[in-house]
Amino acid sequence: MSAHAVLTARSKDDCIIDQGWSGYTPEQHETWGILFERQLRTLEGHVCQEYLDGLQALGVDARGIPDFASMNRSLRQRTGWEVVAVPGLIPSRPFFEMLANRQFPAGTFIRTREQLDYLEEPDIFHDVFGHVPLLTNPAYADYMEAYGRLGLKAIEAKGVKFLARLNWYTIEFGLIRKPEGIRIYGAGICSSFGEARYVVEDGSAHHLGFDLDRVARTGYYIDDLQASYFVVDSFDQLFRALRDTDMVERFARWRAEPALSPFDIEEGDAVLRRGSGRYWAGFPARKTALK
Ligand code: HBI
Ligand code: FE
Numbered sequence: 001m002s003a004h005a006v007l008t009a010r011s012k013d014d015c016i017i018d019q020g021w022s023g024y025t026p027e028q029h030e031t032w033g034i035l036f037e038r039q040l041r042t043l044e045g046h047v048c049q050e051y052l053d054g055l056q057a058l059g060v061d062a063r064g065i066p067d068f069a070s071m072n073r074s075l076r077q078r079t080g081w082e083v084v085a086v087p088g089l090i091p092s093r094p095f096f097e098m099l100a101n102r103q104f105p106a107g108t109f110i111r112t113r114e115q116l117d118y119l120e121e122p123d124i125f126h127d128v129f130g131h132v133p134l135l136t137n138p139a140y141a142d143y144m145e146a147y148g149r150l151g152l153k154a155i156e157a158k159g160v161k162f163l164a165r166l167n168w169y170t171i172e173f174g175l176i177r178k179p180e181g182i183r184i185y186g187a188g189i190c191s192s193f194g195e196a197r198y199v200v201e202d203g204s205a206h207h208l209g210f211d212l213d214r215v216a217r218t219g220y221y222i223d224d225l226q227a228s229y230f231v232v233d234s235f236d237q238l239f240r241a242l243r244d245t246d247m248v249e250r251f252a253r254w255r256a257e258p259a260l261s262p263f264d265i266e267e268g269d270a271v272l273r274r275g276s277g278r279y280w281a282g283f284p285a286r287k288t289a290l291k
Helices: 003-007 026-043 049-058 068-079 092-100 124-131 138-156 160-172 193-201 212-217 235-243 247-255
Strands: 082-086 103-107 175-178 181-184 206-209 228-232 271-273
Touching: 026 124, 026 193, 049 068, 068 082, 068 138, 092 103, 092 138, 103 124, 138 160, 138 235, 138 247, 160 212, 160 228, 160 247, 212 247, 228 235
Parallel strands: 082 103, 175 228, 206 228
Antiparallel strands: 175 181, 206 271
């Protein structure tokens, strides 16, 4: 299946390819192991327990790149989710269709040794190490399906931009409040060496209580660390926010309002931590536009 064919694919099944697990080289499995060990050292004590339980339940470890077929046997048993292999980023419609059907699309390529710290396109380490462990948690699994179902409605109702922001500040870079303190759950933090260190050690970013309107109106920069992180009380809070809101009505309202900045604290924000902004102080003009 050529990359072009995927981009013009109409149905989700057209985007699914074979993982080709037997084709991975020892060096690629070793790259996985290096990334796995380094991330776990950084995340221990700072990532939510549900994430660590998921890694263990799926048998994902430093030995090498997981084989989707065997990982899916335990994933399906727990929440009915499965990981399917795709060639890379796919169009929004098949993407949302997959999530609505409890299928998580994961890339099959792994970054090179030179790209250990950052790469443009999500690779199998970002998709599987970052996103998949929490799909073993029933409340998070329900949220991901609801997000997919809403995404299909958003395409019709011109709301995908707001879904992308919701994705960014929860699924990719979300934090969760636990009795023992604030913990990481976002895949983009879990799979990134730099961002995980920044979240754990650097006081530059604001921590704001999750609020659907605030998140949907807050832009983000795709190529840098976050100026604000949003903190949920539970994964169920995310599921309820989607279930209990007339999102099509909200899309219209949000479209009429100006985007909010992740740098500023707004009237009505639930400020759990006011960041120092130090990381950003010496920043030249932004490289990319606010999404
Ligand atoms: N495709 N493989 C893949 N992974 C994604 O996270 C993804 C995608 N296509 C579209 C998309 N995300 C965005 O449209 C949503 O996150 C809003
Ligand atoms: Fe991702």
